[in-house]
Amino acid sequence: MRVAIAADHRGTDVARQIQGWLEQQGHAFIAITGDCGVGENATCDYPDKAYPVATAVGEGDADRGILVCGSGIGMSIAANKVKGVRAALVCDEVGAELSRRHNDANVLCLAADLMSPRQLERVLEVWLYTEFEGGRHARRVRKISAIEAGRSPADVTDGEVEFAAAE
Template sequence: MKYYIGSDHAGFAVKGLVVEMLKERGHEVVDLGPESDARVDYPDYAEKVARAVVEDAGTHGILICGTGIGMSIAANKVDGIRAAHCHDYYTAQMARAHNDANILCFGERVSGPGVIESMIDAFTATEFEGGRHAGRVEKIMALQKSH
């Protein structure tokens, strides 16, 4: 699987760790920045990753900021994105299984390395279940088109 990854300054320190985790698991990773921990605005990187995921069908993204909240809000403004703000293995697993999330968001300031690794494992290993969940995801996506 190909993953686009981005952060802001508050997620920069752990971004490299996540890139290595993904590569170790055999995934292709495209780091869309930033390149340092200098202060940046998270919506800029949320948009970069979200647009890349939409334009490159079948890919996923990972966004990291201080809490994960801002990145998830910003990424979900891009048509076609289902960015899930996750906290642990279970929420990352359910984001994929039930919501067909295409971007995982989390916070460096609120998640330790072990929890981050477990979220990466859950998100990358879990497939969308479809079935009864497919209609719900279609309804979510229709909300974006209703404006």
């Protein structure tokens, strides 16, 4: 699996841990880097980091994306503005599983300030290896895509779900 990954200044150390873990698991990764400055006052803006990862996923250059900031909230909001992205802020294994199984999340957003290394590893493992369940959930994901296209989700029919699944 090819994974695009980026972090702001608060998530840089966690992103490095994730890259090491991905390498150990045999995954390729695209590290989106950029200068956050040097020293204790170094900062960078999370939308600048979220956009290239979300774009890589939305355009199919990466299978999945991982974004890390202090809370994960800003990355999630920014990533979800990109067409084709379903970014989920996940803090535990249950959220990791459900975001994949039910929502087909393709970008994982993590809170660097709130997760232990063990929590992080478990969330990554569950999120990367859980498959989308499809079925009734496919209809719901299709409705999310309708909203993204400026359509009412109520207008999505089961026939559209079947057609989308066949593509």
